[in-house]
Amino acid sequence: MNVLEPQRTIAELKELRALTGDENGAQRVAFTPVWAAARRWLWAKLESLPVEIHTDEAGNLWATLHGESEKALLIGGHIDSVPNGGWLDGCLNVLAGVEILRRISTQYDGKPPITVRLVDWADEEGARFGKSLFGSSACSGNLDLEEARGLIDKNGIPLTEALHDYGIDLETAKNCGKELENAAAYLELHIEQGPVLLDLDLPLGTVLGTFGVERHAITFHGQAAHSGSTPMNRRKDALLAAAHMSPEIYEITDRNGGVCTIGSCNTKPGIVTSVVEECRITLDQRHLDAPALNHMLHEAQAASRRFAGEGNVQVSWERLWQIEPIPFHNTLLDFCDEAITETCGVAHRLPSGPLHDAAEVARAGVPTIMMFVQSLHGISHNKIEDTKEEHLEMAVIAFDKLADKTMKWLTQ
Amino acid sequence: MNVLEPQRTIAELKELRALTGDENGAQRVAFTPVWAAARRWLWAKLESLPVEIHTDEAGNLWATLHGESEKALLIGGHIDSVPNGGWLDGCLNVLAGVEILRRISTQYDGKPPITVRLVDWADEEGARFGKSLFGSSACSGNLDLEEARGLIDKNGIPLTEALHDYGIDLETAKNCGKELENAAAYLELHIEQGPVLLDLDLPLGTVLGTFGVERHAITFHGQAAHSGSTPMNRRKDALLAAAHMSPEIYEITDRNGGVCTIGSCNTKPGIVTSVVEECRITLDQRHLDAPALNHMLHEAQAASRRFAGEGNVQVSWERLWQIEPIPFHNTLLDFCDEAITETCGVAHRLPSGPLHDAAEVARAGVPTIMMFVQSLHGISHNKIEDTKEEHLEMAVIAFDKLADKTMKWLTQ
Numbered sequence: 001m002n003v004l005e006p007q008r009t010i011a012e013l014k015e016l017r018a019l020t021g022d023e024n025g026a027q028r029v030a031f032t033p034v035w036a037a038a039r040r041w042l043w044a045k046l047e048s049l050p051v052e053i054h055t056d057e058a059g060n061l062w063a064t065l066h067g068e069s070e071k072a073l074l075i076g077g078h079i080d081s082v083p084n085g086g087w088l089d090g091c092l093n094v095l096a097g098v099e100i101l102r103r104i105s106t107q108y109d110g111k112p113p114i115t116v117r118l119v120d121w122a123d124e125e126g127a128r129f130g131k132s133l134f135g136s137s138a139c140s141g142n143l144d145l146e147e148a149r150g151l152i153d154k155n156g157i158p159l160t161e162a163l164h165d166y167g168i169d170l171e172t173a174k175n176c177g178k179e180l181e182n183a184a185a186y187l188e189l190h191i192e193q194g195p196v197l198l199d200l201d202l203p204l205g206t207v208l209g210t211f212g213v214e215r216h217a218i219t220f221h222g223q224a225a226h227s228g229s230t231p232m233n234r235r236k237d238a239l240l241a242a243a244h245m246s247p248e249i250y251e252i253t254d255r256n257g258g259v260c261t262i263g264s265c266n267t268k269p270g271i272v273t274s275v276v277e278e279c280r281i282t283l284d285q286r287h288l289d290a291p292a293l294n295h296m297l298h299e300a301q302a303a304s305r306r307f308a309g310e311g312n313v314q315v316s317w318e319r320l321w322q323i324e325p326i327p328f329h330n331t332l333l334d335f336c337d338e339a340i341t342e343t344c345g346v347a348h349r350l351p352s353g354p355l356h357d358a359a360e361v362a363r364a365g366v367p368t369i370m371m372f373v374q375s376l377h378g379i380s381h382n383k384i385e386d387t388k389e390e391h392l393e394m395a396v397i398a399f400d401k402l403a404d405k406t407m408k409w410l411t412q
Numbered sequence: 413m414n415v416l417e418p419q420r421t422i423a424e425l426k427e428l429r430a431l432t433g434d435e436n437g438a439q440r441v442a443f444t445p446v447w448a449a450a451r452r453w454l455w456a457k458l459e460s461l462p463v464e465i466h467t468d469e470a471g472n473l474w475a476t477l478h479g480e481s482e483k484a485l486l487i488g489g490h491i492d493s494v495p496n497g498g499w500l501d502g503c504l505n506v507l508a509g510v511e512i513l514r515r516i517s518t519q520y521d522g523k524p525p526i527t528v529r530l531v532d533w534a535d536e537e538g539a540r541f542g543k544s545l546f547g548s549s550a551c552s553g554n555l556d557l558e559e560a561r562g563l564i565d566k567n568g569i570p571l572t573e574a575l576h577d578y579g580i581d582l583e584t585a586k587n588c589g590k591e592l593e594n595a596a597a598y599l600e601l602h603i604e605q606g607p608v609l610l611d612l613d614l615p616l617g618t619v620l621g622t623f624g625v626e627r628h629a630i631t632f633h634g635q636a637a638h639s640g641s642t643p644m645n646r647r648k649d650a651l652l653a654a655a656h657m658s659p660e661i662y663e664i665t666d667r668n669g670g671v672c673t674i675g676s677c678n679t680k681p682g683i684v685t686s687v688v689e690e691c692r693i694t695l696d697q698r699h700l701d702a703p704a705l706n707h708m709l710h711e712a713q714a715a716s717r718r719f720a721g722e723g724n725v726q727v728s729w730e731r732l733w734q735i736e737p738i739p740f741h742n743t744l745l746d747f748c749d750e751a752i753t754e755t756c757g758v759a760h761r762l763p764s765g766p767l768h769d770a771a772e773v774a775r776a777g778v779p780t781i782m783m784f785v786q787s788l789h790g791i792s793h794n795k796i797e798d799t800k801e802e803h804l805e806m807a808v809i810a811f812d813k814l815a816d817k818t819m820k821w822l823t824q
């Protein structure tokens with residue numbers, strides 16, 4: 001009875017790559033012609049299934065296999081990519097979802113006990129306008145309209161205009177929230193984009209949730225002074241205080257778990273003949289546990305004040321962004337472990353560092369789970385992004401098992 | 413018989429400030445109209461003395477009080493300033509020199525036993541074209557013509573063109589080296605531009621020489637990686653390795669003396685969501701002792717390799733500039749101590765971190781000495797640069813004593 005063909009998913013992924021990629025990688029940037037071509041290609045695939053297809057007010061594409069009950073199992077991903085992106089990021093999930101829709105509609109003769117819906121979210125990456133999760137955050141209600149109205153791309157084109165070209169009115173985009181009315185569970189498969197499964201030599205992993213993020217700019221204010229005439233003990237060296245933060249964040253993660261990154265460092269006046277007057281660094285802190293994240297932030301703040309005091313400089317903090325940790329659903333975590341164990345013997349749970357559309361769906365209160373498949377090189381957002389074909393096959397099989405278990409749970 | 417009037421020097425400094433400064437400080441940038449106005453004003457002052465005045469092939473202004481012997485005592489400084497500069501940097505020396513010429517010509521009825529010459533070097537600061545010591549390095553023979561031919565200001569005007577406007581031909585500038593033919597000693601008074609005398613509460617100091625300088629760019633090469641999905645122990649964080657260098661340079665100077673400065677830090681890709689792939693810092697190291705300077709450099713290189721190895725990143729070094737230490741003349745050091753002790757009771761010897769025209773004259777083999785006067789706030793190249801008037805008076809008196817002692821030594 002099981003007609004799942006994982007090899008078909010791999011073939012379709014290659015077909016999509018040939019259609020929408022070039023020698024630099026995937027080029028399916030949302031709200032561009034290549035993305036639209038990918039969407040038309042997906043739409044044509046779906047038309048051979050007994051599903052109702054439409055795009056919602058935010059440009060998300062929905063394919064609905066109506067069941068005995070309106071209660072809906074959602075399978076979601078995104079066909080859009082970053083420029084010069086990988087061939088699997090986002091679309092693996094969409095095409096695995098297509099295959100699962102095929103299996104379910106065949107198995108239940110077009111009428112499963114509950115409704116099953118595939119969603120292709122619009123502009124997960126935010127590559128063009130610098131703001132990710134457009135479609136899913138519109139759907140969850142978290143989209144900041146005020147901010148979105150001001151977004152422009154590098155050519156000065158406003159997001160509103162790009163949306164308009166694809167029939168979307170920003171002002172009514174959040175009306176698509178109604179799509180979640182009957183949603184009872186949400187499943188998302190994704191490549192890991194990190195090296196955890198690779199290092200463990202495991203094909204698949206159960207995602208515990210997405211990290212909460214605290215993102216700050218930290219500026220140390222010292223005093224410019226001539227590099228030749230200023231004795232070392234007279235200096236107010238903003239760089240020295242900032243530099244102490246770099247090893248400190250490794251100690252903070254040793255104590256607390258999670259990850260911390262200082263991604264940039266800027267110096268003023270920034271010339272070879274002057275002690276640094278002002279040094280600005282950016283700190284990104286992530287943890288799956290909200291109190292732990294908060295504790296990491298306080299440790300970093302205390303350390304910065306200590307280093308500033310020791311170096312006779314001042315320090316100021318500015319919050320750039322934050323989001324709370326989003327843990328996934330306990331029952332679905334168990335189903336995901338089971339599906340993986342049945343497919344390849346060993347399950348492993350890991351958090352997701354990057355955000356995903358799944359985080360928005362979870363924030364909207366829908367029981368949510370993600371499954372990760374191993375990423376070769378631990379790298380994503382790059383044309384060298386890849387996953388072994390045997391792991392892709394296992395991913396489709398395990399993800400289908402997860403869908404089956406979830407559907408049975410929802411049918412009870 | 414002593415007709416030295418230090419108050420007249422202070423009055424003339426104020427007159428020059430009123431003529432060539434504004435609310436932002438001194439504006440006597442070399443090869444500009446304000447600088448030329450300062451020069452004309454100086455020329456007029458000198459014309460009341462029995463001196464021969466001319467500018468040489470590099471634009472240096474010489475006022476010569478011919479003596480019984482052609483053997484010459486030189487007193488030198490620079491009337492040019494940085495933009496928005498201090499009122500004393502450079503011109504204190506020129507005007508103290510004018511006062512000393514007055515005293516000597518009066519004392520010896522216009523014919524001292526040896527020749528005494530005041531020189532106002534052209535473009536000590538290098539503020540407009542980014543290369544300091546133009547006139548004095550032309551005179552010493554160290555000017556790099558190849559480099560000078562390529563210098564342009566921020567408006568794209570070549571140095572050669574700016575020189576031409578003031579009657580100077582770059583190609584023949586180094587012919588001015590003949591001015592040093594009979595030079596037997598060179599004296600230079602300058603504000604300290606640092607806080608050493610201020611911290612010691614001393615008005616005057618004897619300058620041991622100018623620091624040698626090793627100036628390098630150090631680049632650490634790691635790997636960019638997603639700040640959310642990359643475990644801490646998998647990172648090749650170029651910033652972490654570079655950050656370790658910042659406290660390290662303080663330990664290097666603790667062990668070796670001298671000064672070290674990391675003046676700039678640049679990160680690539682330099683975004684909040686990525687581990688730093690490449691981090692470039694500049695290191696400026698200075699010491700009066702050549703072997704010690706060399707040792708400091710080797711310590712920094714070894715440390716950089718150690719940090720790179722610990723952090724699993726690569727490191728490369730690029731020399732930006734170097735100059736050897738230039739120690740001043742032993743006999744003149746003693747004379748300078750004596751002159752200071754006789755004037756204000758306590759002498760103190762200190763190195764000069766910044767370079768000065770005196771370094772070029774010393775490199776040309778002329779016995780050379782500098783005297784420093786305390787700088788309030790320890791700050792220079794700034795409109796708040798200042799020195800107490802009582803200290804300016806002491807400086808003129810002690811510098812005159814130094815000139816007198818040196819002349820007697822040369823007359824023996």
